[in-house]
Each structure stands twice: as C-alpha cells, then as structure tokens.
Amino acid sequence: MSKEQKKKTVDYGHYVPIPLPEGGEEGVAVLEAGRSLSLLHVVGMTPGDLPRRFVLREGASLEVSVFSFPGTSAPLPFEIDLAGEGAQVTLCGLCLCKGEDKVVVNTSVRHLSPCCQSQQNFYTIASGHSDVAFNGRIVVAPDAQKTEAYQTNRNILLSEDATIGSTPQLEIYADDVKCSHGATAGSLDEEAQFYMRSRGIPLLEAKVLQMLSFASPSLSLIRDEEKREELSGMIEKAIRDLQ
C-alpha cells in the first residue's frame, strides 16, 4: 500500500445534521417520524463525535456502523430511545485492538413504544494487551408490545494477554416480545486453518483470511460500493497489523 493511500480517511458523507426539537439537549439527535438515517463512524478519523443519544419517533429508522482500528482507545456509548411506534435501529460495530488499546462499548437500547425493532451486532478481535468490553443493555418498557430486540457480540482473542468482557443485560417488562442475545469468545478455528493450509495457504495468510471472514458482517450496512471497498482495505491492513 502506498503512503498516500495510508493517509486516506473515511469521510463523514453519510452524516446529516439533525435539527433538534426545541429544548433538545446537546448531543441528542432526534429522528422525526418516518425519517431514516445511516451513519458511518470511524473512531479517531471521522471528525466530531456521534450524538450520545438518539431518539427515534414513529417509523423512524437508524443505522450506525462504527469501526475502531488498532491504536485507538475510546469509550463508545450508544443510547437509543425507540420512542415512536415501529421505529427501528441497527447498530453494527467492529473493534480491532492491539497493544494497550482499551475500548468500551456501552449500548443502551430502550424500547418505549410497540412494534419497534433493534439489532446490535458487535465484533472484536483483540491482540497484545488490549482490553475490550461490551456492555449491551436492552430495556423493553411495559407498553412496548411486539418488540423485536436482538444482540450479538462475537469476539476473537489472538493473545493470552488480551482481555474481552461481554455483559448483556436484558430488562423486559412487556410480555409479547422477541428478544435474544448471544456472546461468543474464542480463538481462530484450527479445523478451518488446516483446511486452508492443506490447499497451500500459509498459516499466517490463513489466519488473515479467517479474520477477514469474521469481520466481514460488520460491513453489512455499508451499501456504497466505494466506501465499502475503502473500509475493506482498511480492515485488511489493520488485521495484518494485529499479527
């Protein structure tokens, strides 16, 4: 990769400033009824901060993709209020950590109205002495019937000194809901590694392919082909850097 390419950053093209309702607090973004918004945030590269809290009105839809590359330490808080009926949110995150990186993802998704949907997918690969925590909270209010709330947190540990913590927290006060959460933590699958090696792919390259494969769902919300390519390139470079 040339030097010029290395400097390239992902722009904030998807971000549309949202007018806050009167009396709205700073750092709170409100998606009015029927609005949809797709955000891409690369920690340390995308200028500015993400709103610390999103409020979604009736039928509003929000997608947030967040990427944290090696060499970054940051808290990543997400507070989402699904305040209007039928609102939807998808949060997708990839954290690639090495050295002394410390990343804390705190999500709090509150289903306050009926028929809302939320999906959280967070992926981490941790090497070195890095420390990653995922605290995922889902609250379903008593009135929020027909809620669908899903959460997955998948983690790969590349070193014995890296730490991964995963704490799902579900508070469900309604009775007609579909909720699930799942967390996995492990190392790279050796069966798949052997399969690739038996085809002549060297161990290091096999591990890179496995990690790229693991990370690929984190790009699921990035529909813009060019942006996707660019992020894929950054992910591959970062993954090679983790070894």
Place this chain on the structure above:
Amino acid sequence: MAKDILLDIRSLRAGIEDKEILHGIDLQVHRGEVHAVMGPNGAGKSTLSSVLTGKPLYEVTEGSITFNGKDLLQMSPEERAWEGIFMSFQYPVEIPGVSITNFMKTALNSARKARGEEPLKAGAFLSLMKEKMALVGMKSEFSKREVNVGFSGGEKKRNEIFQMAMLDPTLAILDETDSGLDVDALKIVADGVNTLRSPEKSSIIITHYKKLLEYVHPDVVHILKNGRIACTGGFELVDMVEEKGFDVFS
C-alpha cells in the same frame, strides 16, 4: 525398468493424544498408480490421510514417509501442498466471507510464490477457473459463493474435486469422498480422478464402497484393518469386500 516410487511409507506408527492408531504401516505408491485403501470404521483410514497431510495433533511416533524423495514429516501442511499433495476432505470446512475465487487465488498464488514464480495473471486465473468449473459441472455463479457455506453434501464434494483440478496435485488423496454421493456426483468425482491420471501422478482413494472404484479402477488395493495393512492386491480384493465384508481379512 521399475517405476519411480512417489510415496514411500515405512513402518509408520502414529496416533492422536497418546493413543496409537496406526501400528506399523508399509505402503509404496509408484508414479502413475491409483491405490485404493479400504477398511472398516476405526481401521485408521482417516488417521493415515491426516498424517499424510500433516494435520495438527496427529503424532508420528515411529517410521518414515518419503514423498518425491523428500522427508514429508519435516514439512508443514502448506509445504506438503506446495510439494504436490492434495486431500479431498471427508467433511469440507465452511469458510464464511471468503469467496471460492479469492480462496483459490490465494491458494494458487501461495504455491507459486513458494516456487519463486510470479502470481498468475487475472485473465489466466479466470480462464483456468472456468475450465475446471466446467470439468465438475459448476455454474459460473459458483465462483462467487463463500467456500462451502450453504453447500449441499454433493456440492461440497464437487468443490473438493474442483479444487483438486485447480491445484493439479502429484498425489491426490480422496478421503471417503464418495460417502453420501448420488450416482451423478460419484461420476463427477470419478471423472476428476481419471482426468488427473497421468504417468507422473498418483492417487490414493480411501473408501468403504465398491462403486467409486468401479469407475476409477485402482491399480492396487489395500485392506486396512486395526491400524495395519491386512492385505494388498488387485481389484479382486474389492469384490471380496463386497461379497464377504472385512471379516475375512485378519
């Protein structure tokens, strides 16, 4: 003049986690030969293929394996592949997020790199893919699919034969590739092996059944039982297994 020995297994004792499974195997495969290894469950067939391909956790405690004049046991699995060994897996592994194209390109170019060759040009690679996909009756969209993800049993085995054709090995090991295949898929596997057949190349077909062997017609048949070669002969052994089972061999 006697043909060259491609694979020479001498007094091989091997196993997994301190449990010896192969209790002294001697087996020589000459160039150009197709060998069949038949045996009941638990005979050590898969251990033999695992040891040949260098699967981690399998341990060789005694004996030697020479391939192409080189000490095979000193090589990593990828080095064995570069040297020309290929195994068609009994249970091919799914690799989500990696396309068949990308997988094959990485595999082929890794071997080329190891031999000090330039990576294959995009055009040449694509026409090779096309040619080999046609050989196993795969449609072009197959190349875009993720390796083995959502494949039926037959598709997985066809993908193995496709990879074999792409990598053009000197020694192909088919580890129960015929299990669970219908007649059409079986013919594709057999065609793959027959196409590869040349005076320079050899295959070892590990199987329970006669069917595949009828299409491929091995030169030599071994009966593996309780970790030992119980009998070596020609096609008549296949018929014997079919009629009387493995009990007649001791």
